[in-house]
Amino acid sequence: MRYRLDVNGEMREADVPASTTLLDVLREDFGLTGSHLGCGHGACGACYVLVDSEPAASCTMSVEEAEGRHIVTVEGLAPAGSLHPVQQAFVDGDAMQCGACTTGMVISTVSLLMKNPHPAEGEILDAMSPHLCRCGAYGRVVKAVQSVRGVAL
């Protein structure tokens, strides 16, 4: 089946079976490897992308479900060669170790700050709750998010 997907503001086509996950299409067909495969079951947050501005697991969404939605991956947050303010805050705050979880956390942070530019610590923790970090960078992640509060996105 041929699907047309709106990814990072561009219409792209993939010729794949209907059951193919959005994550596989992003990585294998479009070469957008910033979204990571962790659990593959919607339980770790590594594969999160924005779907109509809401964070969503791309490992459990089929390409069929993704068609007609506005998809933004981590690659689409900022023009090539630059960093989105949230990405910069994670770099400046050393809010990662291996980086496996970082894409998903950045995506959820962007969504949080778009809705709530001044989240309290508890609201940041709620937004990060779908994301598992094996390296235990949670404390630095919260500080990085706090550092970027109030920045116009």
Ligand code: FES
């Ligand atoms: S890989 Fe998608 S939630 Fe874990």
Ligand code: FES
């Ligand atoms: S930085 Fe390694 S899993 Fe989070």
